[in-house]
Amino acid sequence: MENNLPKPIGPAEVMYSGIIFDIIHQNMQIGNKTETYEVARRSPGVRIMFVNDDKMLIAKEYRAEISGWDYRLPGGKVFDSLREYKEYIDSGDEIIDYALKAVENEGREEAGLVADNIEYFSKSGSGGRTVNWDLYYFVVDKFHENEGGQMLEPGENITCDWMDFEDVRAVP
Structure with a gap:
């Protein structure tokens, strides 16, 4: 064997x-x-589980590449370019520090929320043998609204809704 x-x-x-x-x-x-x-190989990403009592924040984003709406946890890239990702790989630094910074940025940008308490939850890798794309999941249970609301990039169309945990299971 x-x-x-x-x-x-x-x-x-x-x-x-x-x-x-x-x-x-x-x-x-x-x-x-x-x-x-x-x-x-793709630069890693983060997903943020904003929780408030028995609800979770779900993002609805229009994705041109699928010509439709994508429902998911708010989040985004850990590095904005492959060059930055390659520099990280060569640095020997811990990914978690970069991922935490991405949670702070993406929370403000996509959800319009500032994370006051961030806890690492898990990591998932996807694609098996053919695609290397790690996603880092974090729970944020203390937060406040960003003074300027969402800070979407050009071309982003994202709305966020609080959903009961049970309803989240039914999201397409």
């Missing part, structure tokens, strides 16, 4: 670097075979 575990051969190679994704090739040794793995 150990013979079947993929082992990297040499360094990974960035084949393409876009605005959001890097496409990476890594040659792997699997038993007596060699195979090239391809992975799309």
Whole structure:
């Protein structure tokens, strides 16, 4: 069974670097075979669970890439560019410090709320073998309204609604 575990051969190679994704090739040794793995790597993101009594804040955002509305927890990118993400990777710093800063920024921008108490909840990775995109989840149970309300970027169309926990389960 150990013979079947993929082992990297040499360094990974960035084949393409876009605005959001890097496409990476890594040659792997699997038993007596060699195979090239391809992975799309994206800068990590944060999702914020704003909770108030028995309600949670859900964002409704128009997404041009799906030509429709997306319902989700407020949040966004930890790094604004792949260059910043690569600098972080090379730095050896802890991601959690950057993620906490993103929670503060995204809470103000998307939800119009300033987080007074932020607790790390969990991390999820998605995409299995083909996509590397980590999301860091945080709970914010103490907050106040941002003096200027939401601070949306050009092209963003986001509204937020408080929903009962049970109703959140039914969100598409």
